[in-house]
Amino acid sequence: xxxxxxxxxxxxxxxxxxxxxxxxxxxxxxxxxxxxxxxxxxxxxxxxxxxxxxxxxxxxxxxxxxxxxxxxxxxxxxxxxxxxxxxxxxxxxxxxxxxxxxxxxxxxxxxxxxxxxxxxxxxxxxxxxxxxxxxxxxxxxxxxxxxxxxxxxxxxxxxxxxxxxxxxxxxxxxxxxxxxxxxxxxxxxxxxxxxxxxxxxxxxxxxxxxxxxxxxxxxxxxxxxxxxxxxxxxxxxxxxxxxxxxxxxxxxxxxxxxxxxxxxxxxxxxxxxxxxxxxxxxxxxxxxxxxxxxxxxxxxxxxxxxxxxxxxxxxxxxxxxxxxxxxxxxxxxxxxxxxxxx
Numbered sequence: 248x249x250x251x252x253x254x255x256x257x258x259x260x261x262x263x264x265x266x267x268x269x270x271x272x273x274x275x276x277x278x279x280x281x282x283x284x285x286x287x288x289x290x291x292x293x294x295x296x297x298x299x300x301x302x303x304x305x306x307x308x309x310x311x312x313x314x315x316x317x318x319x320x321x322x323x324x325x326x327x328x329x330x331x332x333x334x335x336x337x338x339x340x341x342x343x344x345x346x347x348x349x350x351x352x353x354x355x356x357x358x359x360x361x362x363x364x365x366x367x368x369x370x371x372x373x374x375x376x377x378x379x380x381x382x383x384x385x386x387x388x389x390x391x392x393x394x395x396x397x398x399x400x401x402x403x404x405x406x407x408x409x410x411x412x413x414x415x416x417x418x419x420x421x422x423x424x425x426x427x428x429x430x431x432x433x434x435x436x437x438x439x440x441x442x443x444x445x446x447x448x449x450x451x452x453x454x455x456x457x458x459x460x461x462x463x464x465x466x467x468x469x470x471x472x473x474x475x476x477x478x479x480x481x482x483x484x485x486x487x488x489x490x491x492x493x494x495x496x497x498x499x500x501x502x503x504x505x506x507x508x509x510x511x512x513x514x515x516x517x518x519x520x521x522x523x524x525x526x527x528x529x530x531x532x533x534x535x536x537x538x539x540x541x542x543x544x545x546x547x548x549x550x551x552x553x554x555x556x557x558x559x560x561x562x563x564x565x566x567x568x569x570x571x572x573x574x575x576x577x578x579x580x581x582x583x584x585x586x587x588x589x
Contacts, residue, residue: 271548272551290411290450292413307326312366312368315372344385344386346378347378352426352428354431355432356385356427357433358387358435359387360436360439362389363389363477364394380571383427395476400485403466414434414443418432429453431455433458436458436459436462438460438462441460449516455578456521456573457520458522458574459521461526461531462523462532462537463533464508466505467497467504467505468536469536471500474531518546522574523540525550530556531556550566
């Protein structure tokens with residue numbers, strides 16, 4: 248027995264114990280039906296051309312982080328890794344990373360989105376767990392964004408719109424690949440990555456399911472009360488520059504953010520396709536904002552973790568595996584329906 252094989256059961260037992268402290272609210276009767284909003288044309292990017300896309304092999308671990316090295320060491324499952332470069336809708340270069348299981352395809356595929364700021368460790372951890380569960384993963388990097396310094400009140404809206412449109416371009420690229428099962432494409436993300444993932448799910452019919460960890464709806468209000476450092480700086484700078492109070496800040500941001508709010512498109516999502524998880528003591532995306540999104544999604548099952556936003560690590564692997572379990576079940580149901588129709 249290798250060292251990894253000896254340690255792994257202990258880690259699984261610890262995560263299972265922690266997981267028992269999480270609670271899941273089962274799906275409940277949805278709120279009265281809301282009119283479904285069609286995907287806006289300004290979220291549909293011009294098509295990317297094959298000659299503009301470059302794919303090259305890369306190291307199995309991209310971010311320089313001990314936790315990623317340890318995870319890769321303990322989970323020695325084989326998979327191939329590639330860097331993908333393609334034009335962003337912003338005019339710059341967009342970077343994605345492909346993790347492809349070393350098994351015959353086509354594979355159920357998950358597009359993973361990053362958190363708001365800092366490194367891409369969280370999204371790479373999420374991608375590693377999912378590829379070890381047998382999913383082909385396409386992990387999109389975050390473009391450069393400087394909320395602390397910007398003088399443009401529309402900067403958050405521009406960033407959100409760009410991320411969704413680049414996600415749709417990445418879907419175009421994935422559709423070219425024979426190892427991608429087009430009928431089993433999902434999205435996943437943590438925090439702001441979960442917001443972007445829910446937006447893509449609600450605006451692109453190619454996405455069939457989603458894992459949303461610590462997301463939220465009513466983005467204008469999220470910007471108004473989030474304790475995330477870049478958001479606080481953006482909020483304070485805008486309020487001082489324009490001489491407005493917090494209520495004025497929300498009024499200023501609402502026409503910019505509401506057209507891109509995930510609750511606007513949530514009615515287009517099958518609630519059974521959603522795995523939703525949040526942190527009970529979250530001060531970055533507060534639970535009431537997750538509840539707004541939960542309600543807009545039709546009140547799907549909702550897992551609540553007894554941690555804060557930055558304290559999710561002890562239950563991170565547990566919750567991602569629960570999300571992967573959800574995709575396995577949901578895609579299995581889709582396959583059964585497809586076989587019955589044929």
